[in-house]
Amino acid sequence: MADDFELDVDDLRRRMEGAMSNLRTEFASLRTGRASASMLEPVQVEAYGQMTPINQVGTVNVPEPRMVTINVWDKGLVGKVEKAIRDSGLGINPQLNGTIIMLPIPELNEERRRELGKVAGQYAEGARVSIRNVRRDGMEQIKKNKDSMSEDDAKFWESEVQDLTDQFIAKVDKALETKQEEIMQV
Known part of the structure; x- marks a missing residue:
């Protein structure tokens, strides 16, 4: 069988960028004082x-x-x-x-800052879930086409999707850390 399967990594990256963009918009709506x-x-x-x-x-x-x-x-x-x-x-x-x-814009008290930090965490978790859903879609595409590719190619594409997912999860974590520091800043 021919190895003609080509995963659309750019599409997966675009969809993960969409999750990041949505997260940035949600973070922008959180007041930081x-x-x-x-x-x-x-x-x-x-x-x-x-x-x-x-x-x-x-x-x-x-x-x-x-x-x-x-x-x-x-x-x-x-x-x-x-x-x-x-x-x-x-x-x-x-x-x-x-x-x-x-x-x-009133000063934020400590309790309100903690609440906003939790809300930011919820927004970040929503972005992580979206990114993992895109990962799942990519893995399903690979699984559907396993018959038309070698085992090495399947492992290569799976690792590509996982690497992309890990990069975007790290971006979400970094954005959350930055936002929580901003919120807790007095």
């Missing part, structure tokens, strides 16, 4: 009959280290944006100033 426009990315506002990201209904700025402002373009949406922020679970109390919503 510093103001960041990215912390509002997961917040959706009901605008014009559909759920819309905040950055599509107003300008998000960070004028100082402990303040985020949103200049809402449509006066009719100011209340909805304020409500969306209150309901988001970010623990921020919006203050209105005309069409500008100010979000003062």
Whole structure:
């Protein structure tokens, strides 16, 4: 039989990168005591009959280290944006100033920092699971095609998939470690 099996490693890498990208987005939404426009990315506002990201209904700025402002373009949406922020679970109390919503970022206490560290750990575990699922898919492709390849080739492809998985799990662990240090920083 011909050794014509070629595993699409680039596809596996792309899917694992997607898990990492998702993890970075989730980490960006975690407050660390510093103001960041990215912390509002997961917040959706009901605008014009559909759920819309905040950055599509107003300008998000960070004028100082402990303040985020949103200049809402449509006066009719100011209340909805304020409500969306209150309901988001970010623990921020919006203050209105005309069409500008100010979000003062309070200091995090020790207990809240630990909670955020646990949430970061959950996000990282979700990314690890996604990466392992991609690994499983790659291994299944190899298993399905074992008849058309030598045992050495099968072992080679399995080790390639495992090496790729190990690289991405290490990236997740490093990102988690960095985020937890950032969260615990006073």
